[in-house]
Amino acid sequence: MTDPTAPRPPAPSPAERARTIAAIGGRATLSPSVSDERITPVLHHVHPDGGVSVLLAADHPVVATAWQAPRGELATMVELTDAAPVPLREPVRGLLWISGWLRAISDDEARALALTIAEQRPDPRLLDVGHGAALLHLAPAALVLADAEGTHPIPVPAFTTATPDPFAAHEAAWLRHLELSHTDVVGALTRHLPDELRGGHVRPLGLDRYGLRLRVESPHADHDVRLAFTRPVRTNEELGLELRKLVGCPFLAAQR
Structure with missing residues (x-):
């Protein structure tokens, strides 16, 4: 039998693994504190500072709720799923949770943010910002990674300074x-x-x-x-x- 006390082989740090999940993209869901609903955005993008931009239909209830919330912010968790690239009976390799404050932003700010995202991830859906789609931004407060290596809280500065795996x-x-x-x-x-x-x-x-x-x-x-x-x-x-x-x-x- 494998000795459970044996040292684990070298592996990327939790922050590096988290940055890699964020870079791959994967599937994202939003869980605002004001709702039990899990929302799948039209598009999401994780920024190097751990912030998350999400694109929703302009008439989505969360958009209006964000505008009406105190200080224009909603406590929200974004879940990113790292799925295996080959079909497995248990396809999820890891989960990254980013919790923070989701806020609606002005049209000018949204267009500028969309341009920033497009420089890293060109996507025609970004052209819909201000034309039937709204871009919201989550400022990160806490990150947690769960994968085969374990479950790890990740300080925002550690996430920011880490880099995705080169491959x-x-x-x-x-x-x-x-x-x-x-x-x-x-x-x-x-x-x-x-x-x-x-x-x-x-x-x-x-x-x-x-x-x-x-x-x-x-x-x-x-x-x-x-x-x-x-x-x-x-x-x-x-x-x-x-x-x-x-x-x-x-x-x-x-x-x-």
């Missing part, structure tokens, strides 16, 4: 390619699993500068396993070298 933009495509076209590689890695996990359905789950993660779907439970690189990587060349080492002689630790 975040390409991770999904690479893992899907590994799943569909390189089952031999996945098969080569399975021989390094702990004995109690062999025989399960092994799927590529995640990739970051510290290593590769696998999901083992067993009949009664799922297990996430991290295969650590010999060193953190930053370039595609370094990544390719470490993946080849991993297939030949992986450094393994399991997370239960």
Whole structure:
């Protein structure tokens, strides 16, 4: 059996993992304190300072409620879901909760904010700001990350100074390619699993500068396993070298 007291392999910091979830985009829902409803915005964008801009239909009740609220602010939580890029029976890899104050903003401020977002994330839906859509902004007060590594409160300054994983933009495509076209590689890695996990359905789950993660779907439970690189990587060349080492002689630790 895997020793639960054994040191975990190196992994990105909680703040870095949170920044990565924010950068990937994923699915977002809003939970204003004045309602039990979970709202899916038309579009959302997390800024480097942890603030969240959300686009809603101009006639959405939350828009009017924000304008009418004391100081024009609503206590709100934004939930960001990090979903696996390959189909899994339990697809959620992590959750990031950003709580703070959601406020409605003037048309001029909204248009300026939309331009700022478009510089980082061009999206034609931003053209609807002021024309049937309203842009609101949440100022962050607290962030919490929950994933396979644990649950971690993240100070706003730590989130601000962290950077997303360098492979975040390409991770999904690479893992899907590994799943569909390189089952031999996945098969080569399975021989390094702990004995109690062999025989399960092994799927590529995640990739970051510290290593590769696998999901083992067993009949009664799922297990996430991290295969650590010999060193953190930053370039595609370094990544390719470490993946080849991993297939030949992986450094393994399991997370239960």
